[in-house]
Amino acid sequence: MTPIATTFLIVRHGETHWNVAGRLQGHLDSPLTPVGRAQADAVAQRLAAERLDALYTSDLGRARDTAAPIERATGRTALREPGVRERCYGIFESLTWGEIEAQYPREFARLASRDPAYGVPEGESALAFRDRVLAALAGIAARHPGERVGVVTHGGVLGALYRVATGLAFDAPRDYALANAGLNRFAWRDASLVLEAWGDVSHLAVAREAGVDVRDNI
Numbered sequence: 001m002t003p004i005a006t007t008f009l010i011v012r013h014g015e016t017h018w019n020v021a022g023r024l025q026g027h028l029d030s031p032l033t034p035v036g037r038a039q040a041d042a043v044a045q046r047l048a049a050e051r052l053d054a055l056y057t058s059d060l061g062r063a064r065d066t067a068a069p070i071e072r073a074t075g076r077t078a079l080r081e082p083g084v085r086e087r088c089y090g091i092f093e094s095l096t097w098g099e100i101e102a103q104y105p106r107e108f109a110r111l112a113s114r115d116p117a118y119g120v121p122e123g124e125s126a127l128a129f130r131d132r133v134l135a136a137l138a139g140i141a142a143r144h145p146g147e148r149v150g151v152v153t154h155g156g157v158l159g160a161l162y163r164v165a166t167g168l169a170f171d172a173p174r175d176y177a178l179a180n181a182g183l184n185r186f187a188w189r190d191a192s193l194v195l196e197a198w199g200d201v202s203h204l205a206v207a208r209e210a211g212v213d214v215r216d217n218i
Contacts, residue, residue: 009183010157012178016062017040028093042204047073056084063152063154067154087123087126093123097150105122129172159178182201
């Protein structure tokens with residue numbers, strides 16, 4: 001018998017003030033900008049047409065604020081799932097990459113080497129982060145077999161899922177874009193992740209045509 005698949009419609013949160021400033025957020029938080037709020041409204045209207053069976057969100061504020069209009073548009077209550085939080089970057093959080101290199105040159109070099117087993121002090125390694133995210137998705141899939149589930153999360157989470165689904169190594173350079181409020185479609189079947197659509201921002205184009213500032217920021 002063919003295993004029953006769970007369809008995941010996974011959204012990155014809207015633009016934040018720290019996204020604009022180039023600051024690493026991790027488990028710290030930054031509010032959505034006016035553009036980020038408009039992006040959240042646009043993706044909410046898109047998901048309203050997707051007939052979601054359930055909705056989950058990271059428990060960080062920028063994801064919850066993005067999930068709020070999706071709740072209103074879909075009628076689904078967003079359940080908080082800490083397992084789909086952004087990767088923790090420990091002592092690097094709140095800093096720009098330039099500030100990180102200046103203040104922590106040794107640790108910066110280790111992270112830049114792309115060693116997936118390296119964890120920034122007080123943070124997570126890429127491999128530990130991957131395992132956390134996959135465990136969270138497996139738990140959600142087990143609760144919703146055969147259903148369509150929305151998840152509001154973060155760029156790092158989506159990057160980890162992309163690498164798992166496509167086989168891109170965690171020490172390989174990134175070859176994918178990560179748009180704020182982009183829609184990404186995965187199927188979870190028999191503990192395997194299949195990428196069906198990546199980086200769909202057509203809903204932002206619709207909003208722009210209506211005169212709303214929802215630039216596709218990567």
